Amino acid sequence: MSTRTKELIVLSIVTVFCIIVYWFKATGRMHGFQFSTGMSIVVSALIFLSLVVVLILTLKGRLIGRRLVFLYVAIGVSLPFFMSITQEIKISPEVQTLYDGLAELPTGSKVLVAFDYDPPSAPELQPMAESLLRYCFNNDLKVVVMGLWPQGPQQANMAIEAAMRDESIASKNLQYGVDWVNLGFQSGNEFVIQRMGSEFKSMFPTDYAGRPYDELELVQNVHNFSNIDYVFNLSAGFPGTIEWVQVAVDRYGVKLGAGNTAVQAPQCYPYLRSGQLIGILGGMNGAAEFELLTGFTGKGTKFMLSQSFAHMIVLSFILIGNVAFIIDRRKKKSPIR
């Protein structure tokens, strides 16, 4: 069978699978479908038992193919959606300090939220954005939204819409221009932050929808960072948290908290230790911890079981690979009998 034929077969299977899943979802048949706790444990045990088979195969010198590894990851990520296993989420110190920084803000404080990411990173960062906005709106903090990435303000609108669907927030009748503002995107990367240090309006003469800056009550008197009480940066790369630290914190002394993708977060830890960052949310688990603190359970918490499973599967593969490697090395070292 040629590679092209194999590709076509796989593509057809995936397409049919997607159509079936979509049909189930559209007709509401998937709603509420859950394994019982006992069944969930059995399914988990079966997955990890099958990994023992992989170990035996590896020990015999047959490294399994990449595609089988991919399949395990896919199962590890998707099956937990249907499992009824609860896990206790523990708050990391860096998430706690970030929350404490927000919690000490008095009513009416202005929080600038920079949406510096695009859709690919949304699964990790959108839950953070939603719970942050829910917290701000519920605690009567004023929110100013902006983006150094072109798609950032769109992600912000999606997060604001999600937050506004909460009954407690909807009942507050929050108003655009008074309680929150979306200033939109501005190109220029870190130079935008620098120029905001002298005058916000020079970078955002109008808001996202083209309304003049001076007509927006919330920001009429906001000229620079000294008029902002807290800055929160949601970042997936460049420009992102590092640029906010280097310009907004180091030059203008703002109070900065950040939410980063898991792959990006380790790079921000040096700034956390030095106090340039108040706190940091790293990846999905950071989002889940923040949701727990703010009391708004969302996607972060929901996907934590998948995250746990995926980590366990990757670790299992690392262990299998290393057990095989160590046994193989010993065999090579042992004298010929």
Next chain:
Amino acid sequence: MRREIPLFITGVVGIVFVLQYFIPHFPFNKMNAWFSDWFSIVQACAIWLGVLNLLKISFQNIGRRKDDWGYAIVIVVSFLAISIVGFAEGEAFRDSGTSFTWLYDYIYTPLSSSMFAILAFFVASASYRAFRARNFEATLLLLAAFFVMLGRVPIGDVLTSFMPDQLQLSSLATWIMNFPQTAGQRAIMIGIALGIVSTSLRIILGVERSHLGGGD
């Protein structure tokens, strides 16, 4: 002259950029803004170079029926579709309910997210294939990875729930991230920062010219 003018501009702009950090007085306080505006304008205009290059190569591939020329058709069709829809909807193209937003939400977003999601699969395959305890340092790395990966998800604490709080995996992972990891990051960052200063100075002084083509 072809090389001297860019070198002169680089030198002058570089020095002005360094000075503006220390001199807040006009005109230095405005230089940064002016140069960043110019860069944005040049960048925005240059996008056409890229677009035209992409279309030229794609049309060539289609015309010459090169291998996999079908993908070139996908590029051209996608490019035209999103551009036409974007321009047709005018200034309000980003508002909710527009066709552009529909394309953004239901085509661009899932495609981009899928590409990022592939990372999870590749991390697993790379770990299985390459992450080996070959020597002492690699073993240390492996152990750190083991504790951090388990400690960063709730299951880590479930597995060590019988231990005191400070010895549970999440505490261990936090310690690794805050101390050994941060120390390593800082060392690399200091090295990189010095490398950037040195390279920038070479470019400003005109000692480094290879980025202008053909070495010195």
Next chain:
Amino acid sequence: MVIRSNEQHLRWSVLVIHLVLFSLVLFSSVSGAESDSITAIPALAPPTNVSAIDKPNDGGGSISIRWGLSQDDYDGGLVSGYKVLRATDSNGIMSSFTEIGDATAGQAEYVDGNVSDDSSYYYQVVAFAQIESNGAAHDLIAKSAITGQVQSSAQWFDWQRINVFVGVLILCALIIFYIRQAQSGKELFIRKIAGLEAIDEAVGRATEMGKKIFYIPGTQDMDNVQTIAGVTILGRVAELSAQYETWLEVPVARSLVLVTAKEIVKEAYSKVGRPDAFNEDQVHYLTDDQFGYAAGIDGMVVREKPATIFFMGAFYAESLILAETGNSIGAIQIAGTGMPSQLPFFVAACDYTLIGEELFAASAYLSREPKLLGSLKGQDMGKALILIALIVGILLETFGIWTFSDLFGVID
């Protein structure tokens, strides 16, 4: 009699006093009952010690206003916030005050960034509160004293950054000194960098196999020094591929990188006497989109199966997606980046990785030009100074002496 009459007077007096006291008590109890239903509205304490000064170390146009918090501004106190009022001075006559900004409770500073250096201003801070009393909302305000006249001005040096200035001067002086020393003919040692040594071998392998070489200069634009370092190495790779007559393909993510990379490859082909072998389409643009670019390259790698792939420049989350795909087709891969979080991925999936500063040293390493090698030596000396400062700092901090680390601060 006199005595009796005095006693009578005394009795009458005592009676009168008792009556007065009784009526007073009665009255006070009535008024006390009234105070239960009608609460007196408390007065608000004003902000104290208001001062306005020209914001130091700036380009003018800003005045910093500071004040002492109102006595009613504490956790759970009355104050909801402060309003900052401003009046201008016109020939010694003060205009009326207008509101220019606000601050939340607990905040004791406001920077007015909307002033002209030619005018003088007066400021006043007003604490405000809103209380509910007798079923109605009451707005309370308390005005501070008016500040003295103040004018903003621009400074010619930011003294807050003097430490950075000294650091930059020392580092630049070291680099320039060693460049001069190298120019005067002094031999300089540079350690072996495996990733750069392997470039020849990697290009040679592609030639032997008759396959392509892919060169990926990162996903950032020409304003990123890593991209510049990346395209610098491209020159060397292009020279080798021109010599060996091996097809080099450079897909880029930015238009400005397209122009620069095309020029570099063209020059490299001319330099080794093969201008005819250069093809405009060798360097081509894919997309600015991070994952669109990764998808495009992955597709090309899987379809065209290059023998060698170089990743040199700034990379983000796409690093492993690119490197693992290259690994899956068995290509020899050399990576170099200054992104610390992506280095582990490249190390896992590539044959050689230039870590951080090695990428920036590549140009000097490959050309062996004394001037460039001299700058590396200067950079190393800078690193030695930083190491000494770190050790001294750690020791002093351990013994509770903070003054040394304060020398390195840049914020107030």
